[in-house]
Amino acid sequence: MLKQCEGSHAVAEAVALSRPEVICAYPISPQTHIVEGLGEMVKAGEIKDCEYINVESEFAAMSVAIGSSAAGARTYTATASQGLLFMVEAVYNASGLGLPIVMTVANRAIGAPINIWNDHSDSMSQRDCGWIQIFAETNQEAADLHIQAFKLAEELSLPVMVCMDGFILTHAYERVDIPTQEQVDKFLPPYSPRQILDPAAPVSIGAMVGPEAFSEVRYLAHAKQMQALELIPKISKEFEEIFGRNSGGLVRPYMLEDAETVVIALGSVLGTIKDTIDEMRADGISIGVLGINSFRPFPVSAIRRALSHAKRIVVLEKSLAVGIGGIVATDVRMALDGLDKRIYTVVAGLGGRNITRSSLHRVFRMAMHDQLEALHFLDLDWNIVNKEVDRERTTRRSGPIAENILRDLGQTKSNVG
Amino acid sequence: MNKPFAITLNVGSSLANKTGSWRSFRPAYVNRLPPCNNACPAGEDTQGWLFHAESGDYEAAWRHLTEANPMPAVMGRVCYHPCEGACNRGQLDSAVGINSVERFLGDEAIKQGWKFAAPAAETGKRILVVGAGPSGLSAAYQLRRMGHQVVIFEAGPLAGGMMRFGIPKYRLPREVLDAEVQRILDMGVEMRLNTKVEDLLKTMKEEKFDAAFLAVGAHIAKRTAIPAAESAKILDAVSVLRSMEGEDKPMLGRRVVVYGGGNTAIDVARTAKRLGAEEAIIVYRRTRDKMPAHDFEVEEALQEGVMMRWLSTIKQVGEGAIQVEKMELDENGKPVPTGEFDTLEADSVILALGQDVDLGLLNGVPDLSFEDGVVKVGENMMTGYPGIFAGGDMVPSDRTVTVGVGHGKLAARHINAWLAGTTYVKPPKKELATFEKLNTWYYTDADKTVRPMLDIIRRQSTFDEVQGGLNEDNALFEARRCLSCGNCFECDNCYGVCPDNAVIKLGPGKKFEFNYDYCKGCGVCVEECPCGAIKMEAEAS
Secondary structure, rough: OEEEEEEHHHHHHHHHHOOOOEEEEEEEEHHHHHHHHHHHHHHOOOOOOOOOEEEEEEHHHHHOOOOOOOOOOEEEEEOOOHHHOOOOOHHHHHOOOOOOEEEEEOOOOOOOOOOOOOHHHHHHHOOOOOOOOEEEEOOOHHHHHHHHHHHHHHHHHEEEEEEEOOOOOOOOEEEEHHHHHHHHHHHHOOOOOOOOOOOOOEEEOOOOOOOOHHHHHHHHHHHHHHHHHHHHHHHHHHHHHHHOOOOOEEEEEEOOOOOEEEEEEOHHHHHHHHHHHHHHHOOOOOEEEEEEEEEOOOOHHHEEEEEEEOEEEEEEEEEEEEEEEEOOOHHHHOOOOOOOOEEEEEEHHHHHOEEEOOHHHHHHHHHHHHOOOEEEEOOOOOHHHHHHHHHHHHHHOOOOHHHHHHHHOOOOOOOOO | OOOOOOOOEOOOOOOOOOOOHOOOEEEEOOOOOHHHHHHOOOOOHHHHHHHHHHHHOOHHHHHOOOOOOOOHHHHHOOOOOHHHHHHHHHOOOOOHHHHHHHHHHHHHHHOOOOOOOOOOOOOEEEEEEEEHHHHHHHHHHHHHHOOOOOEEOOOOOOOOOOOHHHHOOOOHHHHHHHHHHHHHOOOOOOOEEEOOOOHHHHHHHHOOOOOEEEOOOOEEOOOOOEOOOOOOOOEHHHHHHHHHHOOOOOOOOEEEEEEEOHHHHHHHHHHHHHOOOOOEEEEEOHHHOOOOOOOOHHHHHHHOOEEOOOOOEEEEOOOEEEEEEEEEEOOOOOEEEEEEEEEEEEOOOEEEOEEEOHHHHOOOOOOOOOOOEEEEEOOOOOOOOOOOOEOOOHOOOOOOOHHHHHHHHHHHHHHHHHHHOOOOOOOOOOOOOOOHHHHHHHHOOOOOOOOOOOOHHHHHOOOOEEEOOOOOOHHHHHHHHOOOOOOOOOOOHHHHHOOOOOEEEEOOOOEOOOOOOOHHHHHHHHOOOOOEEEEEEEEEO
């Protein structure tokens, strides 16, 4: 049914339709509306046989999720930013134990300085945690991916992180087609755990394992993710058959055939990029975009195949690996190992900075003419940066950077003296 | 089950490591003495019976309570509840309403018709109890439980002593008293009313009593010499209150002056008000804070319109008026005359100056000693004459119902031992569970449940009971406010906090024990016990 609704609400409805049995979450912007919505639905009795557990922190949220999932309950939680970091130890345990928990990460920057707006720093910090990480481009896809995520997680017995851009998606109202319960039930069977807990036959889960077995356990975790590379497109196809629309998959090509320049990106910014590309194509420029839907596992072959004709690649990413540059770009380089292609990294949209079509036009054209430096920071205000660098060079007690910059910008907030 | 490789393992165990060997201190469960029990003149195990009431098992609570006191419905009305004054909860919000729960249990027992069990075996010993007041009834009950034959000789026409002839109905309805007395008699206690013992030794010999417990009370009103006109109407409080139980109610007039500052003065003034007196004035030579009467009773009397004339003595009683002299307190707080006089209109003057004991029955009993008009007894409640014990108001005491009941119980134990040729030794007092030993953080906030009071107009005109009782709901709530000071109530805290799983749960009602094989002696259980029921002891080196 078509609905005009907030992205968070669409996700809450999709999760509810997936018949979760335990929902445990701690509020943090911009994820809060999702679990708020689910809390209301549980309270109103709209989700049958579901326990909503209030927890005292994100660490507790993931710990409870581990317990309930191990006990055989379909388990959901959501978090963002500092919340994700706070639960990290348990995040690794969830994947190490192979528990099919589904978690939304409403992508948000990480402090300091504290910043509640969108970028991909939070989930990127967990790229090696063993969870499957899939990114939503639109609210429709965010809703759809959650339904697919439960199926994916439970078939593999691995946790899945559904990443959606904080505020840009979570707080945006747009048209979403909410599926019916019959459709979801047809697509998603009840959870049948790999192992069940039975007091009559006690086992120890996640206890100490020494060097004799640890490497094998880690390899098996990797092998499972490799299986996901086959399963994700399969599930996407099954989804399309029942729901009648294409959602998910490994990668999403757009105007890729014959494109000399290919942009790679994740999440909602793909919309702006596609609009830009439409305009550039109208100008006769040979450019396309490849959206990455599955970041973990990283679809090396699919990307290599999709980029076989490209001359140059611009990886535009909302994250920064401080000290080297791109995170996604590094993985793309790996996918294109041995091929002779220029790869540019454009770091954009950090801490919620708008990514505008005019800026994209500019960097894409610079890339086309191979005038872009290997690592480019979109719309960076060099005046500000140079001032601060100069200040630090000349003054020992130069003070806090963020406050200095705000003062330079003339945005003296009440708490900046 | 096909277990995930190296993730799900067979259950292992570290039980081979007996970490208890590291210990230098060990925790031990203890039962400390709750301050309520410590303060109870009747020796009730207050915390013990509240524990049963907390789980709604009122009969078990009542049975536990009545081991010490056979009259909880009476006590729940007339006791001045020193337990509540000592209650640790008083330092937290307000004391547990122990007295109101006791009354609820007493009333419930009457409602449900609960009876005392007959003694398991008869001893064949015969004991005389003189006086059917609180102390005599308490002793008779305890002695009967022990299997002795008990005969109560009561000089008055009805049982109860001062509970009937001293305490007004509005504080203790007579049907409550009757029910609790009858239940004692139902155990096989014989009661002879209107039977005054004139010669104790003779009576004992004639009826072959093996021992006697005397509890004749103190009901001879003290007099004071006040110049009075021939027609002046001077009464005493004991007689006035006693005559309230008869057919002919006392005629007191419109303006009644009561002389004295004790609880009896208050009782008689409130009674006068209810009998229709327009003015009931208490004349007392000192100030309110020096009054022996309990302050809440003074307050209730004031609410009902009883007036107080502090720092005054009665110099002369005339016809329709009295002369009072104003007093002032000297530097030692003693009242001294000022020479200033005043006149009060009064149709009658009631003296409430205390009571003496009628010791007539002891004539001819050798080896007794007396002090201030009362019989001296030893710690075993025995007088100087072997086999004759005494208690209640006729021995040195605070003269309350509760003290009387306590004397009866204690005397019964000593009589029982004396008859067997042994000595009763009180078990040593346990360490007191003081407030500092509690972890009050763990208890939920809960305000005291206040008992309903009768409407003021009815209080001024009828003898209906002033203070109402709790119902089952709020009695349960009130019982659950008990902090269980010094005694485990199975909250599972120790079980939950023990880092070594060394607390073994023995099941409901069976509490816990420590597994000293693994207890490292960290003391977390002691720190986190809400009620101070665990203590650390040094290991023997």
